[in-house]
Amino acid sequence: xxxxxxxxxxxxxxxxxxxxxxxxxxxxxxxxxxxxxxxxxxxxxxxxxxxxxxxxxxxxxxxxxxxxxxxxxxxxxxxxxxxxxxxxxxxxxxxxxxxxxxxxxxxxxxxxxxxxxxxxxxxxxxxxxxxxxxxxxxxxxxxxxxxxxxxxxxxxxxxxxxxxxxxxxxxxxxxxxxxxxxxxxxxxxxxxxxxxxxxxxxxxxxxxxxxxxxxxxxxxxxxxxxxxxxxxxxxxxxxxxxx
Amino acid sequence: xxxxxxxxxxxxxxxxxxxxxxxxxxxxxxxxxxxxxxxxxxxxxxxxxxxxxxxxxxxxxxxxxxxxxxxxxxxxxxxxxxxxxxxxxxxxxxxxxxxxxxxxxxxxxxxxxxxxxxxxxxxxxxxxxxxxxxxxxxxxxxxxxxxxxxxxxxxxxxxxxxxxxxxxxxxxxxxxxxxxxxxxxxxxxxxxxxxxxxxxxxxxxxxxxxxxxxxxxxxxxxxxxxxxxxxxxxxxxxxxxxx
DNA sequence: CAGTGGTCTAGACCACGCG
DNA sequence: GCGTGGTCTAGACCACTGT
Numbered sequence: 374x375x376x377x378x379x380x381x382x383x384x385x386x387x388x389x390x391x392x393x394x395x396x397x398x399x400x401x402x403x404x405x406x407x408x409x410x411x412x413x414x415x416x417x418x419x420x421x422x423x424x425x426x427x428x429x430x431x432x433x434x435x436x437x438x439x440x441x442x443x444x445x446x447x448x449x450x451x452x453x454x455x456x457x458x459x460x461x462x463x464x465x466x467x468x469x470x471x472x473x474x475x476x477x478x479x480x481x482x483x484x485x486x487x488x489x490x491x492x493x494x495x496x497x498x499x500x501x502x503x504x505x506x507x508x509x510x511x512x513x514x515x516x517x518x519x520x521x522x523x524x525x526x527x528x529x530x531x532x533x534x535x536x537x538x539x540x541x542x543x544x545x546x547x548x549x550x551x552x553x554x555x556x557x558x559x560x561x562x563x564x565x566x567x568x569x570x571x572x573x574x575x576x577x578x579x580x581x582x583x584x585x586x587x588x589x590x591x592x593x594x595x596x597x598x599x600x601x602x603x604x605x606x607x608x609x610x611x612x613x614x615x616x
Numbered sequence: 617x618x619x620x621x622x623x624x625x626x627x628x629x630x631x632x633x634x635x636x637x638x639x640x641x642x643x644x645x646x647x648x649x650x651x652x653x654x655x656x657x658x659x660x661x662x663x664x665x666x667x668x669x670x671x672x673x674x675x676x677x678x679x680x681x682x683x684x685x686x687x688x689x690x691x692x693x694x695x696x697x698x699x700x701x702x703x704x705x706x707x708x709x710x711x712x713x714x715x716x717x718x719x720x721x722x723x724x725x726x727x728x729x730x731x732x733x734x735x736x737x738x739x740x741x742x743x744x745x746x747x748x749x750x751x752x753x754x755x756x757x758x759x760x761x762x763x764x765x766x767x768x769x770x771x772x773x774x775x776x777x778x779x780x781x782x783x784x785x786x787x788x789x790x791x792x793x794x795x796x797x798x799x800x801x802x803x804x805x806x807x808x809x810x811x812x813x814x815x816x817x818x819x820x821x822x823x824x825x826x827x828x829x830x831x832x833x834x835x836x837x838x839x840x841x842x843x844x845x846x847x848x849x850x851x852x853x854x855x856x857x858x859x
Numbered sequence: 860c861a862g863t864g865g866t867c868t869a870g871a872c873c874a875c876g877c878g
Numbered sequence: 879g880c881g882t883g884g885t886c887t888a889g890a891c892c893a894c895t896g897t
Contacts, residue, residue, distance in 0.1 A: 376866065379801070402882065413868045415658075418883085426798040426811075435875035435882050451694075451846050549846045553796035553816035553839035555669045558622075568669075571814035571839070573796035596796035596814070603694050603792045603846045619885065645863060656887045661864085678863050678894035 381410050381420035389429055389440055400430070400438040425567045428597025432567065441597075447507070449575070449594065451549055451603035471497040474516070481513055484578055484589040492516035499563065502598075506564045509593040518587055544579035544587060551575050551601060560593055571596035624653050624663035632672055632683055643673070643681040668810045671840025675810065690750070692818070692837065694792055694846035714740040717759070724756055727821055727832040735759035742806065745841075749807045752836040761830055787822035787830060794818050794844060803836055814839035 388394045400406065407417040421438060424430040431439050477491040485493070498510040552574050561568045575592040594601075631637045643649065650660040664681060667673040674684050720734040728736070741753040795817050804811045818835040837844075 378866085404882090413870085414883095415869090415886095416867055419866090432883070433876085434884070435877080437882060451848065545849065547848045551794050551816065551844040551846070552842075553814040553837075555812075555814055569798070569812070571796040571798055573794065594796075599795075601794040603794070605694065605790045605848075606788065621885085647863090656889085657864095658867095658888090659886060662885090675864070676895090677865070678896080680863060 377410075377412055378416055378420040378423065381406075381412065381417065382423035384410075385420065385424060386427075386429060389424075394440050396440050396442040398440045399436075400440070402437060422567075422569055426569045426571075428570060428595070447502070447599050449573075449592075449599055449601040451547075451601060467501045469499050469501075473497065481589065484576070485513060485515065485586045487515060487586075494519040507595075507598060509560060509563055510590055512588060512590045514588050515586075545582035546580045546584075547577060549575055549577045549603075553596065556593070564593070564595055566595050573599055573601060575601065620653075620655055621659055621663040621666065624649075624655065624660065625666035627653075628663065628667060629670070629672060632667075637683050639683050639685040641683045642679075643683070645680060665810075665812055669812045669814075671813060671838070690745075690842050692816075692835075692842055692844040694790075694844060711741060711743045713742075716740065724832065727819070728756060728758065728829045730758060730829075737762040750838075750841060752803060752806055754834040756832045757830070788825035789823045789827075790820065792818055792820045792846075796839065799836070807836070807838055809838050816842055816844060818844065 385394075385400070394400065401409070403414055403417055403421070407414045410417060410420075421430060421432070425432060429441060431441050433439065473495045475493055475495055477485060477487050477489060477493050481487075481493065482489050482491070485491075487493075492515070494514050494516055496510070496512040496514070498512060500507045500510075553571055554574060556564065556566060556568055556570070556572045558568065560572065561570075564572075566572075573594045573596050575590075575594075577588075577590040577592065578586055579588045579590075580586050628637075628643070637643065644652070646657055646660055646664070650657045653660060653663075664673060664675070668675065672684055674682050676682065716738045718736055718738055720728060720730050720732060720736050724730075724736065725732050725734070728734075730736075735758070737757050737759055739753070739755040739757070741755060743750045743753075796814055797817055799807065799809060799811055799813070799815045801811060803815065804813075807815075809815075816837045816839050818833075818837075820831075820833040820835065821829055822831045822833075823829050
């Protein structure tokens, strides 16, 4: 009854979790594994797909299947969500940013509550943990609220570091919508993950105390690398109680 | 360059989004579609897998492939997360609950901060929107905090409705950890979703004002049906600022 | 029973990485 | 060039649904 691909997946998973295959190790080639388990390559590949979905195995075209390094889950902290400083300090996070000027269109007008065509700045931010891409963020800010440093000729590295700090003025209200989905082909190749691995997508909208939206961010994290944590305390409960 | 399965997926997706195929419609059989697109059945099935991952198509063994009803996304509200009452009122949500007594083991002892073997009550809660399962929750409560109604012979329906309200005493602190992943085979069959569709998994721990954990909940939602929304206001920001 | 999807085979050929 | 994974074929056989 249990399909062969699940039996094979279980066997390989056991070898990984018990340490017979360590992080970074290359698995035998797919044809070798297919021979060993006496199945066709298609069946073997579907077994590996299970492990990819669990984030245990990474496939690299032309090189092989590799056991992923144990995932140090990084915590995204809601509220003013950047990365948890404690975690971020532990981890070598490099960030690249591409800055683009563009007019508001479509969903962005609704998210930012601005008119169609209103000038925006987009920051396409890609963070790396060591070699592998770790998260993708598209951040939109009204042009007049964009820090001048970001628009000057200074290196984007400067802005990148600044972007981890709380903006000025600080947001009075932050709404975050969290969803789970599969990555788009674009996102999958940018993050170098398989399209079978779920991603955590967070849409974060921050407003100042006048209700003006000062930033909208579309964040994408590989599901096996990031958890999002939200904490609420009684002050919030009281407010929500008479909703 | 673009693979055939993506071309076929795009074509079928267009037929669905433009209304040429409506919600509930059955697609032609896989062999008929394979003939039409001049591909093998394996290729055609991989094209359908793309649409399943997007939640557009539901496969039913022995019957066919069906266009899913447009997803009224239901909003899970963080903080004291039940379902948004406004949304829940719109939707015919039925709930079944299975109640089990069990001792704390493994992860549960850490989550609930109780000793190994400490008595717990588990509520396995499955909610339906019309015919199709909508969410799966495993809720753990220390035995001495379990409402007596839940342990009596009353119908589980009573408890089901009660479980949507805020418990007494109300939690002083709620921590929610959100992650995106693929469903386990068990979860997929319980929720009647494909294993290729991402789920939103939320671990919610609620404590009273003495710090005692009064409830731990493991919630699983199909990614295409539920978004989780978290809102924070300046009072929270100030607290987090001097972290 | 007939018709559907689910799993699997034993290949072929293509695209990528590296020496 | 060689070995790797990526895509695809043209079937076979099994499992589920409804008549």
